[in-house]
Amino acid sequence: MTGEADHTMAAERPSGGLFKGRAVDCDVHVSVPSVKALLPYLDSYWRQQFLTRGIDRISWNMTSDPPNAPIMIRPDRRPAHGRPGSDFSILKDRHLDVFGPGAAIANCIYGGVALHSEDMAAVVCTAVNDWIAAEWLDRDPRLRASIVVPLNNPDLAAEEIERRAGDPRFVQVLMLAMGEQPLGKRAHWPIYAAANRHGLPIGVHAGSLYHHPALAGGYGSYFLEDYVAQAFGFENCVLSLVSEGVFAKFPELTFVFMESGVTWLPAALWRFDKTWRGVRAEIPWVKTPPSQIVRDHIRLTLQPFDAPDGAGRLERFCEQMKSDEMVLFSTDFPHWHFDGEEALPIGADTALARKILWDNPLATYPRLKALSPEVAA
């Protein structure tokens, strides 16, 4: 494995930037520039297939991630050529060096996970993970990544988790908010069992396989509808994960919701708790109010944070959730949710900020514990 010793010691090196190493950015995006970029990571059969069939000339970008939508790319992070998030030097110079996190978790949202050919999807995911390791993780000791897995075949996804688990720079498994089936369904459990074996949280990112509409009643017409509806997709994830008993089956498992908008959660839980009381017997493995299970098992990355302007909005969310342990710092690089360095809506020296920037991510990601100077010492 490349450079493993370096990666566990990032916090001990002199580190500049806004946070001087005492922060974990739990959601930055890296983007496969083209299918062609994956060819070096395919075996000879698949490389020939891709070239023969012209697959190297097509794009597997997610419909939910149109590169020109303003929210998807901050102007100062747009590369001269290629897709947002495809240029390492922009991530390093304009982001990591500016914010100075001790670690940043790279998420590659890629259409390859959605291919209907289960074998090709699995091969593409393996190639993407190899590409992430070689093109990103090997180039900056602060970078970590989520394991990209073929979402249509949980057994092959579990194999990919096993293949990748030996590399400690992969710190979680990446899924999408809207897939073939709701996230709690037992069909997904091989993925959860594999993640659980290796102490990997499941990162659920905004996105869909588009096997179903993002709007529950049918397909909408506009990007606006699709983007806003992602928050509703996350609400469905909460309902399904808790109701189907994922946390009863895997009590050690944590889910991290990324780019969810965050503040939809308390209202969803008020409704969930209230309704559960009357029909609890349907799901007798749920033995505490759903909000308690969510508090124990679900985390949310900070950006974007949907709330009215003004002071106190982050504090209010913690008060409503009765927890200051659920929010994890993120910038959602290169997306455009804030300008300059205003990623954190509260002062960086407050107790809550320290939880969000540092304590909560370290408690969430067992593989980041090596970052802590206290643990390293």
Next chain:
Amino acid sequence: MSKSRFVVARTSDVAPGTSRRVSAGGRDIALFNVGGDFFALGDRCPHESGSLCAGKIVGFAEADEPGKYRIVRDGEFVRCPWHGWEFDIRTGKSWCDPEKSRVRAYQTGVASGSDLEEGPYVAETFKVSIEENYVVVEI
């Protein structure tokens, strides 16, 4: 505060597995017969005041893991007919929210007609006969 004991029903009025609404000291009480033992709860769900003696008497559904369903303590819980909240007939405790939602539970006993002649009991609604047994509720 001293309690009064009220004769509220003949034991034969409430068959095992059923409930009956009775009145004592001006309060509405849901009287349950669980396998021959009598329990009395205030007949008023703490949620929206639904009448518990109109609720279904059920067992408690539990599971050690998803998909493994079983019923325990069959006949010892009542579900409010309005929103389905479950209460332990023996204690009045809400299973979902035992701290905040609780129905008043009253001490009950069974006394024969001859016992009752000795008092002090209040038989508000009917005449006590020496040949029968009666449910007595302490309020």
